[in-house]
Amino acid sequence: MRFLDVAKVYASSGPGGNGCVAFRREKFIEYGGPYGGDGGRGGDVVAEAVENLNTLIDYRFQQHVKAGKGEGGKGKVMTGANGADAVMKVPVGTQIYEEDGESLIADLTEAGQRVRLLRGGNGGFGNTHFKSSTNQAPDFAMPGQPAQEAIFILKLKLIADAGLIGMPNAGKSTFLSRVSAARPKIADYPFTTLEPQLGVVKIDESDFVLADLPGLIEGAHEGVGLGDRFLGHAERCATILHLIDGTGDGVAKTYRTIRRELEAYGEGLAGKPEIVALNKVDAIAEKDLAKKKAALEKASGQKVHVISGVSGEGISTVLRAMARQIGDRRAARAAARPVIVREPVTRAERQARNFKAPVVAKSAAAELEMAVKSARPVRAPKRTKPVEAGKPPPKPRNKPKSKPRAGGKAKARPAPARHSAKQRAKKKAARR
Numbered sequence: 001m002r003f004l005d006v007a008k009v010y011a012s013s014g015p016g017g018n019g020c021v022a023f024r025r026e027k028f029i030e031y032g033g034p035y036g037g038d039g040g041r042g043g044d045v046v047a048e049a050v051e052n053l054n055t056l057i058d059y060r061f062q063q064h065v066k067a068g069k070g071e072g073g074k075g076k077v078m079t080g081a082n083g084a085d086a087v088m089k090v091p092v093g094t095q096i097y098e099e100d101g102e103s104l105i106a107d108l109t110e111a112g113q114r115v116r117l118l119r120g121g122n123g124g125f126g127n128t129h130f131k132s133s134t135n136q137a138p139d140f141a142m143p144g145q146p147a148q149e150a151i152f153i154l155k156l157k158l159i160a161d162a163g164l165i166g167m168p169n170a171g172k173s174t175f176l177s178r179v180s181a182a183r184p185k186i187a188d189y190p191f192t193t194l195e196p197q198l199g200v201v202k203i204d205e206s207d208f209v210l211a212d213l214p215g216l217i218e219g220a221h222e223g224v225g226l227g228d229r230f231l232g233h234a235e236r237c238a239t240i241l242h243l244i245d246g247t248g249d250g251v252a253k254t255y256r257t258i259r260r261e262l263e264a265y266g267e268g269l270a271g272k273p274e275i276v277a278l279n280k281v282d283a284i285a286e287k288d289l290a291k292k293k294a295a296l297e298k299a300s301g302q303k304v305h306v307i308s309g310v311s312g313e314g315i316s317t318v319l320r321a322m323a324r325q326i327g328d329r330r331a332a333r334a335a336a337r338p339v340i341v342r343e344p345v346t347r348a349e350r351q352a353r354n355f356k357a358p359v360v361a362k363s364a365a366a367e368l369e370m371a372v373k374s375a376r377p378v379r380a381p382k383r384t385k386p387v388e389a390g391k392p393p394p395k396p397r398n399k400p401k402s403k404p405r406a407g408g409k410a411k412a413r414p415a416p417a418r419h420s421a422k423q424r425a426k427k428k429a430a431r432r
């Protein structure tokens with residue numbers, strides 16, 4: 001499947017359905033009155049980021065997106081059906097721009113993220129809506145609202161943690177194939193890689209996504225070579241691995257050329273953390289290595305890693321340095337993310353926090369106060385005397401149930417005498 005990272009889409013939402021003019025006509029019902037229903041709502045145009053897409057190639061073939069129109073209202077006060085929404089499925093990392101390609105509307109960076117691009121028209125009111133004491137038989141209804149139309153530019157900027165940048169033939173694709181399961185095309189001619197390739201790198205306990213980008217050459221910002229449009233895929237990276245072919249001459253000059261291109265591209269790419277690596281060390285003559293490394297260190301002003309994508313030399317050190325920078329950015333982002341505590345809205349949600357929450361919502365402070373008040377006090381457990389060894393356990397003390405009388409001891413009331421049936425008959429006879 002071809003990779004496509006820019007697409008133009010013509011979209012239109014659905015118009016609303018017209019309101020209906022109808023009158024009730026039934027046998028034995030005089031003055032039936034207005035009876036026309038409202039029109040249905042037109043469908044929206046929605047963009048949704050989905051996990052299993054990697055390219056915008058679908059929009060090369062389907063450039064028109066149209067939502068369903070709302071159905072007209074009907075007699076018997078029947079409302080028309082709403083039009084179906086048109087959902088544009090795009091890969092994660094897609095940015096949606098207005099027709100000019102510069103005004104950003106939405107940036108879909110997480111799977112499942114949705115944004116409404118165009119609103120469907122509302123349905124028109126039927127004549128039932130307009131009945132009043134002064135106009136008891138309105139013979140008009142409202143038309144549905146018209147649809148909205150717009151042209152959108154979709155730009156995919158891959159979500160990678162690190163990007164590989166360098167001149168053509170620097171060994172970028174070889175590096176990616178060495179450190180991940182990705183199998184990009186490798187050849188000894190320039191511009192072998194024409195589209196970005198992604199690979200997942202596992203190092204120690206962490207993993208990250210590495211993007212192999214096409215080669216940059218002098219004047220790329222003016223369109224020379226493949227241009228610099230693909231640098232958009234490095235915009236979201238935490239770090240850039242700048243590879244320089246060590247077998248060539250003028251490594252410092254090559255480094256400066258690429259840096260100039262990054263600065264010309266803008267979008268904060270030149271300010272990103274960068275790791276510099278002198279590649280193809282297996283093919284560099286021993287006597288030239290120190291000289292080239294020193295020249296590169298002077299030009300870049302930082303430590304230069306000496307690596308080889310073919311022999312694997314120095315690769316784990318570079319990957320660890322990249323993982324560290326990626327980890328730092330992940331930690332900074334996690335710290336900066338606001339913790340959103342949503343206030344409970346429905347009654348069920350409020351009662352999940354406090355089961356005595358009132359049916360009608362109160363302010364959060366009032367509810368908290370109520371929850372504290374309604375909580376039962378915790379009682380201390382009863383203290384009991386420890387039983388001494390060899391002694392019988394103490395008898396439970398009976399407390400008098402009634403208050404003692406003022407002058408003396410409380411007297412227990414005698415239990416009512418219980419007589420058998422024989423005794424009762426005897427008593428009865430005696431009374432007579």
Ligand SMILES: Nc1nc2c(ncn2[C@@H]2O[C@H](COP(=O)(O)OP(=O)(O)OP(=O)(O)O)[C@@H](O)[C@H]2O)c(=O)[nH]1
Pocket residue numbers: 166167168169170171172173174175185186187188189190191192193194213214215279280281282283307308309310311
């Ligand atoms: N000796 C040696 N050769 C290498 C090394 N890495 C890459 N090469 C060779 O360099 C040539 C170009 O390698 P690629 O990985 O295709 O280079 P690239 O940077 O992806 O090139 P483009 O896609 O054209 O930008 C191939 O012939 C590789 O075999 C290395 O570490 N040592």
Ligand SMILES: [Mg+2]
Pocket residue numbers: 172173174184185186192193212
């Ligand atoms: Mg390549």
